[in-house]
Amino acid sequence: MIELKNISLKYGEKEILKNISLTIQDNTIKAILGPSGVGKSTILKLMLGLIKPNSGKVLIDGTDITHMKESELYAIRRKMGMVFQGNALFDSLSISQNLGFFLRENLKLPQEEISQRVAEQIQFAGLEGYEDQLPESLSGGMRRRVAIGRALIFKPHMILFDEPTAGLDPVSSKKILSLISSLRNHNNLGAVIVTHIIDDVFNVADSVAVLYQGEIIFDDVTEKLHESQHTFIRSILSDKILEL
């Protein structure tokens, strides 16, 4: 379980997050919805301890990671997988090397187990035949699937998606969303999805938090979003994609 308690964050004079609190239960998919540049990706980085808040607490499975040292955080981070917006694949490594990279680096697993886990992810992501290709030779949707495979290979409890369908064509977006849904159905994983596309929220999320001007203005099950009377939520429900 991930808990953010009264988090505030400033970049210079700009207040990005104003006293926000969020809870993400295990085995559920939570979406964080909001316009571009509002601090959604920052929330994911806070959950991983990649940045520190000015005030408030970040708890992972009850452990306060807010003031942990970088070396102490590595073990906590391995409980979570992260899919970056730009995928953040290592461009000089092949697809199978990208998938196995962190297993080799961080877990002292035998080579057979690494190969087996890589093969499982290749199959899960539907990338058979592309094992030895470099990321640059793949389409955007395929690269995103490799990034998801890399996040899953650790067998994390929670997976964090930063704009999982941004920049993808409708067919690739649909594949990625179905892949995310299948995680809940088959692997009992929890997930946090940061997005500005409201259809993604209705397609995969159990609950949604709406971030607007640094504050959480809605946090409930997805179906209740339609009942909200907040003017911003009313406007995004009619526009579907937030381009503010």
Next chain:
Amino acid sequence: MPLILIRSLEKRLNLQLKDFFLTMQEFFLFSLRTFMAIPKTIRYWRDVLDQATICGTDSIPIVLVSSISIGALLAIEVGNLLEDFGAKTMLGRSTALSVIRELGPLLMGLMLSARFGSRNGAELGAMQISEQIDALRAFGTDPIAKLVMPRLVAALIMFLPLTALSDFAGLQSAAYMAEHYHRIDPGIFWNAVYPRLAPKDFVVGFLKAPVFAVIITLVSSFNGFSARGGTAGVGRATIKGIVVSSGLVLIANFYVSKIVLENM
């Protein structure tokens, strides 16, 4: 009006000073974390070998070209000067001192600042803006131990033989020009080189190699890690890394010579 201008200048100066000291603090912590990661060398030995190839073996041609051309030029110019005083036989001694103490290590440092430093800045900067460094941290790998420490260890190991190679090539080209341009017998040239070189001459020259290795690697890597603002940001970080490390190499060259020669 002048009061407003003075206050505005004062505010800008304060901000710049604050930025400078914050950057220095970050650089100090970055350097400290890199040195503290050195015990992990065995774990990252493959990365150290890769970097040793890049900064060592692959740098041999540029180091040879620069040291051969400067050695030859030095022999011609110094030989002409000594001829005016009828002391051409001293050419071996004067070129050996210049090459071993100063020009060999300095040229090697400047060439590697451009070659190895620019590669570090561009590669790490590109990794920073494409979130690959964040990905390393997010999946539990220390990016400084994985990316910077192997560069530092490789540079510390490889800069010494590169300095020796630079000295050797510079002296050989000087000897060649002494024989073919100034018509000095090679025996006379080399006789003026070896018996007269003191240990302190080698200490001055070879002490510079690890100093330059630390400066070039840490400055260029720090700038790569600090890259922001897309591809233009990578360009800015790379240039800053080369300019600052080259400047520091020149300053360090002066102080190492001064301190060693005054104390030995």
